[in-house]
Amino acid sequence: MSRVSVPCHVKGTVALQVGDVRTSQGRPGVLVIDVTFPSVAPFELQEIMFKNYYTAFLSIRVRQHTSTHTPAKWVTCLRDYCLMPDPHSEEGAQEYVSLFKHQMLCDMARVLELRLILRQPSPLWLSFTVEELQIYQQGPKSPSMTFPKWLSHPVPCDQSAPLIEGLPEPSRVSSEVQQMWALTEMIRASHTSTRIGRFDVDGCYDLNLLSYT
Amino acid sequence: MLQEESDLSLVIAQIVQKLKGSNLYAQLERQAWASLQRPEIKLESLKEDIKEFFKLSGWEKKLQNAVYSELNVFPLPSHPAAPPEHLKEPLVYMRKAQGSWEKRILKSLNSMCTELSIPLARKRPVGEQKELLNKWNEMGTDEPDLSLFRPVYAPKDFLEVLINLRNPNYENGDSLSFRTHLGLIQVPLKVKGIPELKEFFVELGLTTGQLGIDDSTQVPPELFENEHVRIGQKVLAEQDSAAAQQYIRQGSPTALRAELWALILNISSQPEDILYYEQLKTNVIQHDLLVDSLIYKDVKLTASNDDYYFVFEDYLYQVLLCFSRDTSVLGHFAYNSASPPKSYIRGKLGLEEYAVFYPPNVAPLCFLYHEPSKLYQIFREMYVRFFFRLHSISSHPSGIVSLCLLFETLLQTYLPQLFYHLREIGAQPLRISFKWMVRAFSGYLATDQLLLLWDRILGYNSLEILAVLAAAVFAFRAVNLMEVTSLAAAEAVLADLSTLKVMPLLQIFLFATVT
Secondary structure, eight states: OEEEEOOEEOOOOEESSSSSSOOOOOSSSEEEEEEEEESSSSOOOOEEEEEEOOEEEEEEEEEEESSSSOOOOEEEEEEEEEEESSSSSTTTTTTTEEEEEGOOOOOOSSSSEEEEEEEEOOOOSSSSSSEEEEEEEOOSSSOOOOOOOHHHSOOOOOOOOOOOOTTOOOOHHHHHHHHHHHHHHHHHOOOOOOOOOOOOOOOTTTTTTOOOO | HHHHHHHHHHHHHHHHHHHSSSSHHHHHHHHHHTTSSSOOOTTTTHHHHHHHHHHHHHHHHHHHHHHHHHHHHSOOOOOOOOOHHHHSSSSSSHHHHHHHHHHHHHHHHHHHHHHTTOSEEEEOOOOHHHHHTTTGGGGGGGGOOOOOOOSSSHHHHHHHHHHHHTTTTOOOOOOOTOOOOSSOOOOOOOOOOHHHHHHHHHSSSSTTTTTTTTTTTTTTTTHHHHHHHHHHHHHHOOOOOOOHHHHHGGGGOOHHHHHHHHHTTOOOOOOOHHHHHHHHHHHHHHHHHHHHHHHHHHHTTTTGGTTTGGGGHHHHHHHHHTTOOOGGGGGGGGGGSSOOOOETTTTTTEHHHHHHHSSSGGGGGGGGOSSSSHHHHHHHHHHHHTTGGSSSSOOTTTTHHHHHHHHHHHHHHHHHHHHHHHTTTHHHHHHHHHHHTTTTTTTTSOHHHHHHHHHHHHHOOOOOHHHHHHHHHHTHHHHHTOOOOOOOHHHTTTTTOTTTOOOHHHHHHIIIIOO
């Protein structure tokens, strides 16, 4: 299914901590990231994609557009989604993650704002966040294209062009070319990634030095 | 639910894509065409009839084996946004470490080239080619002057790189706290504890028969051995890879081992494979690589001096020289955190696949296989599936970093007094066991014990058993080790492993140690 990226504005992370941030010893274990969509109307959310960086648990709250005059409320749509099975070890720490509409607890029909709540209970990590955040909405269902008039209503040919001596008949040539094209399409469709096996490129064994890049 | 289905279809698509180019696909197609002649295939139910035919004639089994081997080897398809280097190794700092390690090796090779003014690769003159072809089966008698060649690196150097591996986001405080690693490896990878290992290696338990324990002379063969051999023969008759892998977890009878390993690694001796080997042999004869001299020197130093393996010296040369030219091995770099070095030839970019430092891993295989082309295939498959992880820095559970951490964690948790004592006298246990693990114990254990160990590596599709065995060896010699007062003395206690029996050690450590 097609999807379209929605331009979003990611606000800076806010750490939630009990007590004074400057004087207390420990590092914050909860971060909040606000995501707004300034230039887009309320849309239906399809997918959220990001790269994890040492976040253990993720909760998402969403504020949706309501038709009545009541102010929009924050609703939790994802609760404590586990990104790292063991918060003290590296498993899942730098993985790419996609979250889809069907995994959410509530309907995501008219999204105004998102709030991501990141939790990392382990004191071993110096920092944690999510990177490369991207939001997607449903793409258009089918491409609507209009055909030019001459394609949909071809003009009938009244007289056939005079045959030039020595050249084969155009209709036979065109049918053979069509068959050849069909063959090449078949071969292209069954393209595999297996190597053919030839690797002796001319002169490839006259090496002097290995490169570092 | 939707997610799992789409994941499954992605995996299926990937495997189909991979198998489409293989020989098996062409053979299946040919068989399907030929089967149309048969009377039982009817046009109305063509698909079902052909499927039935495949099942009866054994072709479905071959397809199953091929799919099973693909699933075992290749990692599952990852997230579509993940770049290819993420598939090789997800953690960025490990990728960087592997990159700088490779740069170091390349620098060393390049400087060796320029110092000795030997080209990296050159075409052999015709006379030399003829000479090498004549001597192909007895390359061991050739004694070129190798004194100027230095080994590119030793296990100690690699260990130093691993010890200095640090995660920049990890709290590496100076003060000792619960977060400090007492061992040498300072990377917080997830390793299994003994309860998880017990579950993983459940077939090694005390109540299950094992070859290596229950086939000793005191035990009457009717209790276990005869039945086990019979089941093995049946598995071979069925030609089922998955069943063979399950069977071999209890060890493989010596007579069946060669065929069982070939079945598990899904290697069949087709004429195309023999032809491929001959093609590689031609490449060895036509071109001379700098790496060849390094291989000669390495084999001369290690295998030729070993009591068990010196007879296979010629085989080793044949296999390793061909291996260093085999570009089909490049395929495994998709999931190996290492990258092949590149070199520029007059403006065009060429890829030279090479690898240093494996010879002892080949030698035990020579006990099993006699034809060079089959020996070569088995070695290549074992390297591409398992042994490459011992030479590259990655976060994979079977990678050398995880194995080292698993070893240290097991020792600290279950032999804390021994670990503390060794640490105090300056003999960190990993310094002694690293060389065992990085060579998969070849050259240290007796050959029959080594082959039993490698049976289990194939059976469980993981190298973690190497770390468990290393910890078990320390546990076995714990009493002696508690009395030593220096690293040299500790190494002397653990110098000779050739009398050890692998399976009883593993069983006692995993299932019979009182914690």
